[in-house]
Amino acid sequence: MKATTSPRFARITRRAAFTAFAFALAGLACSLASAAAHGETNVLRVLYMERPPFYRTEGERAGGLLVDITRSVLEEAGITPEFESMPSKRILEELQHPGKAVCSVGWFKTAQREAWAKFSLPIYRNRPLVALVRRSDLPLFQDRHSLASLFADKKLILGRLEGFSFGESVDALLDEGSPAVYSLAGTQRQLVRMLAAGRIDYMLVSPEEVATLLADAGLAPSRFSVLGLRDAPSGNLRYLMCSKAVPDAELRRINDVLARRAMPREP
Incomplete structure (x- = not known):
């Protein structure tokens, strides 16, 4: 026997489906508006x-x-x-x-x-800055245990990345001392290789980066020394x-x- 659907039931079903669709559409719109408002995407x-x-x-x-x-x-x-x-x-x-x-x-x-x-x-x-130097050059740094004494020695070349800041207090000491500076438009890895090659005399680095920096550049830690600096500000x-x-x-x-x-x- 063939099933039949009354016109009234069909109208109710269509109305319910439309209502459900309208609610779903409204919910989606609210979700999208909320996501946009909160920057979720x-x-x-x-x-x-x-x-x-x-x-x-x-x-x-x-x-x-x-x-x-x-x-x-x-x-x-x-x-x-x-x-x-x-x-x-x-x-x-x-x-x-x-x-x-x-x-x-x-x-x-x-x-x-x-x-x-x-x-x-x-x-x-x-952590407070330290100076990274070649171990063979330690005699040159015998009396250089502060940033001020390093920057006062015009024979020692500081290597740094171009546009790089060491923080306002150290930058001010740099301006005051006017040391010899080589600025590199490159990477820290290139800079430490320049230190190893004798093209610069020291770098200012964070202690936590020394081991990774040398390993990344393929350089033996035994070739370098880290010097603490008395006047280095807190990190x-x-x-x-x-x-x-x-x-x-x-x-x-x-x-x-x-x-x-x-x-x-x-x-």
Whole structure:
């Protein structure tokens, strides 16, 4: 026997289906609006330099201590990071471009940079700077146990990355002492190889990066010595540094996550 459907029942069924569809559509619209309002689908371009153990490319993936912290913070804030490696000089150029919404990992905050960049809350605090020298040159550094004494010796060449800051207090000592400086538009790995080759006399580094830096450059630790510096300030705070095009609301979400975590605090 052939089943039949009454016109009234068909109308009720169509009405119920339409109502269910309308509710589903409204729910989807609300979900999309909420996601947009909270930035849950945001993608942010994040630049980093090659400076192990803080930032490095591992296979085809960005890694390192500060990259991993940044990835975790951004994802908790509902932001998908797209990491890209490039030299520090190019990073600074990208950040100063008025139309590019981009951030970079692990920079020091200075008054000069605050003129053209936005900063998150701190993501890390370094240990105090040390000088990395060739062990064969230790006699040259016999009486050089402070930044001031190093910078006062015009015969010793400091190697540094172009556009790189050691923090405001050390930068001020550099300006005051006016030592011989070689600035490299490259990577920390290239710089330490220049130290090994005798083209510069010393580098200023964070103690936590020495072992990884030498291993990454293929250099034997026995060839180098680390000198403590009496007047080195307490470790610098590192931040996410962002272009002015990054929305304030996005930076607030990042800072909300950092504030909930046991991160170092500004004085």
